[in-house]
Amino acid sequence: MNELLIAADRIWTGGILETGLAIETDGQRVTALRPLGRDTPDVHLPLLMPGCTDLQVNGGGGVLLNADPTVAGIEAIAAAHRRLGTARILPTLITDAPELMEAAADAVIAAMEQPGIIGIHLEGPHISPEKRGTHDARFIRPLDQRTMAVLRRLRGAGVPVLLTLAPERADPALLREAAAMGVVLSAGHSMATAAQAREAMDNGVSMFTHLYNAMPQMNSREPGMIAAAILSDAWCGLITDGIHVSPEMLELTLRARPRPDRCFIVSDAMPTVGGPDHFDLYGMDIHVRNGALVNSEGSLAGAHVDMVTSVRRLVRMTGIAPERAIAMATDIPCAAMGLAPLKIAPGMAMSDLIGLDERLDLVGIPGTGQ
Template identity: 70%
Template sequence: MLISADLVWSRGALRPGLAVETRAGRVAALRPLGADTPDLHLPLLMPGLTDLQVNGGGGVLFNAEPSVAGITAIAAAHRRLGTARILPTVITDTPEVIEAAAAAVIAARAEGLAQIDGIHIEGPHIAPERRGTHDARFIRPLDTRTLAVLARLRAADVPVLLTLAPECCDPALLAQAVGLGVVVSAGHSRADAGQTRAALAAGVGMFTHLYNAMPQMQSRDPGIIAAALLSDAWCGLIADGIHVAPEMLALAMAARPRRDRCFLVSDAMPTVGGPDRFRLYGMDIAVRDGALVNPEGALAGAHVSLLDCVQRLVALTGTAPGRAIAMAGDLPRRAMRLPPLRIARGMAVADLIALDADLRLLPDPVP
């Protein structure tokens, strides 16, 4: 089958005049269309997106179902919405839940579940004052038990993203995590600018959902956000139009010394591709006016897919579509030291998505 498109994502940009040959569910070639007549023509063809922060989907919360079956259901829900690869995200919980989540990811990858690119452990080593919806009962300093989990994951060649508050961690234990090859991200943190710069020097290379669950910038107290923006580290952003105002998204992107150091995450919860409510820490979490809130009205994750975030970033900030697509595909993969998803010989057709001119998902190009 020969598929052409007005624009194809290739080598980090949207390019015209290309066509994809497919055979037996795989890409056989990416080449110029030339004078050939395609079997199918699309507005936009690209690899599926990569989401580094997926708490749940399809009615399943990873913390509640830390199993291969749970991961499979979450990944399938996001695949239907345009996300080809995810890091299932386990948030602050008991050591047993985090260990079960790690074991599930190891098993899923061993079974060949291609959508799982690793694991994101968000907490429990965070600042209680900046915990957000995370349960204070389970917050604790970085310890040898977590380091054992990280070592087990890395021994199984699982990419790991660990979100913690660096000011709350023993520097020696933090160094051990970095030494294992874990991508350490600062988040749910009350660090000041000096503490943040020290964490960056110690190997912290990312910031989790910038602006959220951290003190805001002040003229005489720049804090973690200003230190993050002025660094070369990676910054994740939730572009749902609820967690961060459009102006602040645009400011973060414009302020970076390196243009390519911001990426998008969904922070998706089970309502994405599922029912409009779920249980977290014994609380009812429900969708209200597009936002996920707990009984006190505080935000509890997001009710968006990553493709929703791409569309909203473009619509709310005027970001060029190519840049927004990169922030949900090539850049998060680079941030996690993962190889890019490229349309090339051997790629599974299931990893391709087709979009219309407004970046809305179309049916799979090859059923």
């Protein structure tokens, strides 16, 4: 294939949107990133950026990790999200039987060489029954040695691990042990008070899972874990579909944090993203209803949204600059997991690069098969 010169009004590189740049590509990989100068590009786009990084992907393309904890299942989920602009994911297993956690761990270890698989997110089962959401109460249990063995196996294989738990239900010694292994501990699906959240951070918790959702809400005399999270330097994930968190609360959070670079977007995507409009979870039928995923109890059951859509909605809902929203979907989630961000540079696979139009809608990149 002949070399292509692709220019963009703005290219995400070095943590900012740069102007006046172009990439050279053989259609498969980036061969150069350079100033456009007086050259006439073969393709011109409004915006080029690395594909998004999503730390909370329960499913996609009709596949749920809990229902198919295999290499093939993980590959199908990753492929569905890649088609929608997400280059890297943490396949996410929600609360389930110990045997399923072990199977998912083995599958992720085997899938780490596949494109876009950067680790695993275990969301539960060590959560609060009062804030379980759609998680099945039958499988909820405190953090125990069986899970610690899974964490040791994953970390021994070099797999990045994110573990969401209710810190008030976990032995602090086990939290410290997991953190010492390099497991990223995130507080979520929790009834923790502000004091308990601060204590958890002292014991190794460095993140909060889908802030505002599945945790006590703030009030004047009980600020709870939400206030503790916002006022801390911890990483905070946010679902920005416009359903899970209101635009006002998103804007308030982004304005209030002492470290603006510690908030990132997650999709919390379910199999309906890139797939059919319903799926089975714990024997219940989950449907898309007015853009939301709900179970038979009326609880939100994950989200029906992809990361590029989440970026666009966040910009429109809050008015933040596009570059801040892009950072929240690319570099920041990587930093939260201690991983290097995807960079547009020679050798980068073109499949890891996405184009957006002026409305921040995903567009194909002519000449590259995208």
